Amino acid sequence: MPRVHSKTIRKQRxxxxxxxxxxxxGRRKNLYRIAKVxxxxxLQYATRDxxxxxxxxxxxxxxxxxxxxHNNGISYSRFIYNLKKAGIIxxxxxxxxxxxxxxxxFSLLVKETTKQKPAKSMKK
Structure with missing residues (x-):
């Protein structure tokens, strides 16, 4: 059985x-073992971030x-609710x-959403 040299494969890797x-x-850029780790x-940091x-x-x-x-006098949650109710996607x-x-x-958008019928308030 002839001996197999893996020099080219190892070099590529x-x-x-x-x-x-x-x-x-530092050494992280030019020593193989340290560079690999x-x-x-x-790559793990990149995925997380x-x-x-x-x-x-x-x-x-x-x-x-x-x-x-807030500048237009409406809460964020009410605005999002009104957007969905008005069918604005x-x-x-x-x-x-x-x-x-x-x-x-944006002010026009707020006015457009508040033009709809007001949301029903929850009765206690």
Whole structure:
């Protein structure tokens, strides 16, 4: 049985991990064993932070809408309820953009939603 040398395969595998570690600080960028561990950890952080980014942006959009609603004298929850009742389908990202860029249009949107019949109050 002839001896098999895995030099090319090993070199390719090492280069792959070292390429992923490009830009890291210290030995993490040029020592294979350390670079591989650092790259795997970086991928874990990237996955975690993509989820966090979604949460943070949704929180920011809600804050902007809430501030604009407050300026127009309506609560955020009442505004969202009235939007759904009026059949206006706008997501929070677009609503936040309207509130942030064009406050007059947002005021018109609030007036449009409050034009509907007021919500029934709960009797005690």
């Amino acid at each position: 090492h280069k792959k991990w070292l390429k992923r570690a490009k830009g890291f600080w 650092a790259s795997i950890k970086a 993509r989820k966090t980014k979604k949460r943070n942006f949704r929180r920011l959009w809600i804050l902007r809408i809430k501030a604009a609603c 706008l997501n929070r990202k677009i609503l936040a953009e309207i509130a942030y860029v064009d406050a007059d249009s």
